[in-house]
Amino acid sequence: MAYVPASAMKITVVSPTPDMTGGCRVIAIYADWFVRFGHEVTIVTNRAQAKRGWSPFAFPKRAPSGDPVSHFDRLALQVRRVGEGRVTAAQVPDADVVIATWWETAEWVNDFPAGKGRKFYLIQHHEIHPYLPLERVQATYRMPLQKVVIARWLADVMEREYDDATSVLVSNSVDHDQFFAPPRQRQSAPTVGLLYSGADWKRFDLSMAVLENIRVRVPGLRVVSFGSERPKRPMPEFVSFSFEPRQDELRNLYASCDVWLTASVSEGFNLTAMEAMACRTPVVSTRTGWPAEAIVDGENGFCVAVDDAAALQQATERVLNLAPNEWARMSERAFATVRESTWERSARQFEQVLVDGSALNVHPA
Secondary structure, eight states: OOOOOOOOOEEEEEESSOOSSHHHHHHHHHHHHHHHTTOEEEEEEOOOOGGGTTSSSOOOOBOTTSSBOOGGGGOSSEEEEOOSSOOOGGGSOOOSEEEEOSHHHHHHHHTSOGGGOEEEEEEOSOOOOTTSOHHHHHHHTTSSSEEEESSHHHHHHHHHHHOOOOOEEOOOOOOTTTSOOOSOOOOSSOEEEEEOOOOGGGOHHHHHHHHHHHHHHSTTOEEEEEESSOOSSOOOTTEEEEESOOHHHHHHHHHTOSEEEEOOSOOSOOHHHHHHHHTTOOEEEESOHHHHHHOOBTTTEEEEOTTOHHHHHHHHHHHHTSOHHHHHHHHHHHHHHHTTOOHHHHHHHHHHHHHHGGGGOOOOO
16 A cells, blocks of 8 residues: 555654663654654653663763753754653643653653643563562553554563553664665674673673683684663773764674674664664574564574573574575575665554554554
8 A cells, every 4th residue: 555644743752861772763763754754743851860761871971961962963853851850741742642752751641631642652662670660660551552562572561461452563673774785795803793781681791701602612703892881891802892883883883793692681672683684794682572573593693592691602603603605695684684674664654553543553463
């Protein structure tokens, strides 16, 4: 069916403190596309510390205004910062649609009067973390907000644990103008890439333990990493780390790797895995988030059980030790996995959800 643009809407996106995390990036991407589609978009956010948002860490890099540098900085739309703490209805414009983007913002949006717009809840993770108030977080998933989830497993959780089968799946995507690489061969020095995060559930410590073991068996191993946090302790000498690299530098980081490694205990989506594949890099991941849906063992990478260090090591070594033609074939299959995925397509799906509510429910059976 051909895409039919929706009538112009006033859309309010309520965000926690913006930063350079992947969750903020997804919000920025959708806001930008909604503007391109002709809608009037306002992002309303507070100035509370980043630990109130989806990460328990404060990000020291700040703009001249004193606000944290964030993915919102480049947007050609109104970003209304309203001070610390709770965002109230009086601080939010009247609109056709209002979108909560995090459990705290869901609490705020749930209390807004009808004039602030039909209420939606963009869910990027099942935010059950030890540093968050569990009962309050869970209560937001039971609120009468139309849920938009970014991965199938989240739709399953919403139905299984919160008795809500109306979640609409709008998958994250990849910007192929930003993330791409020509067909290529393996690096001259075996190279593994990974995202740095100090969050316990990202298990960077496990990844590093695995890589230390691999170094013994794979001479000359190189490791490249980047992140929106500064490492808590110095990186080993064999790791090249980039703090908040420019967005146009990320493609080269991904494309410099023979395999992308992720050892998370839990992932809402794992956007870096998709971006690595767009740059023709096979992925070795724990069975969480999008990789659990997209990786076919031996085809575009490998998926292993959570916390299985031996399996992570074995799978990573298998990719590094592939014959050149076999690695090139896996690289091409990784790219093929995400070739048809685009943010424009996802944004159009999201737009239609905002128009039709749950009419486009694509929750898997």
